[in-house]
Amino acid sequence: MLRELKGMSQADCAKALGLDRTTYVKYENGGSVRRNVEKLARFFNVSTDYLLGNTDNPADPAPAQPPAQKVTHYTYRIPVVGRVAAGQPILAQEEIIDYEYIDERLHKGGDQYFGLVVKGSSMEPTIHDGDTIIVRVQERVENGQIAVVLVDGEDATVKEVKESEDGLTLIGHNAAVYTPHFYSREEVEKLPVRIIGRVIQSISKF
Known part of the structure; x- marks a missing residue:
């Protein structure tokens, strides 16, 4: 778990992120993180796609392809x-x-x-x-x-x-x-x- 790798408690993470503990616990339990996904990604040093479950790779993705090659998901x-x-x-x-x-x-x-x-x-x-x-x-x-x-x-x-x-x-x-x-x-x-x-x-x- 990302929080455990940082050696922090749920309360510590919530405070550092400026969130209430209930909201942070909800994120850990599978709640939608879209509202604060960029803040969470910066804090844990991972990509937003990783937090959203779009990839298993926590690292930042490779640079985006030119628009003509970009795949759009509806x-x-x-x-x-x-x-x-x-x-x-x-x-x-x-x-x-x-x-x-x-x-x-x-x-x-x-x-x-x-x-x-x-x-x-x-x-x-x-x-x-x-x-x-x-x-x-x-x-x-x-x-x-x-x-x-x-x-x-x-x-x-x-x-x-x-x-x-x-x-x-x-x-x-x-x-x-x-x-x-x-x-x-x-x-x-x-x-x-x-x-x-x-x-x-x-x-x-x-």
Whole structure:
């Protein structure tokens, strides 16, 4: 981790960057860094592309090619809804409250995406009340990944997922609000408990 290489605590980095600690922790936990990406890149002496996940090489990229050789990547518009019910994002025109844009290369793989406005503080400090999450539609996620999960046919919840032979555990990062909740295999089938998609990005609205 870049911070550990500098031998600094989260609080020290936040102070040096002029950020509050909650915002900095969110960046380390996968939150969108676009708002402060240039500041973070200078502080950690890496490229902005590295922080944005566009490259695995932390070094500054080679000089840009002339405009005639530059490859342009376009964005793909996805709908943002206020809630997800009955296992599907509500995409009727009157239910769409906003739009967000993702790299078109993500969509070319055939995956489907939607945005969802988070309500509640159970995932703080990773995801805050009012944040917009970008969700890739899929029925399974790896342990430790954050997913949108439908429980008992009600509106979906956003939680870290841990699956075992015995069942499924939903974990909120704010234990004071939401303690881990375990669902047995029988409950997963009968309620049901169903994963709708994986959260790939969280966007804060300032």
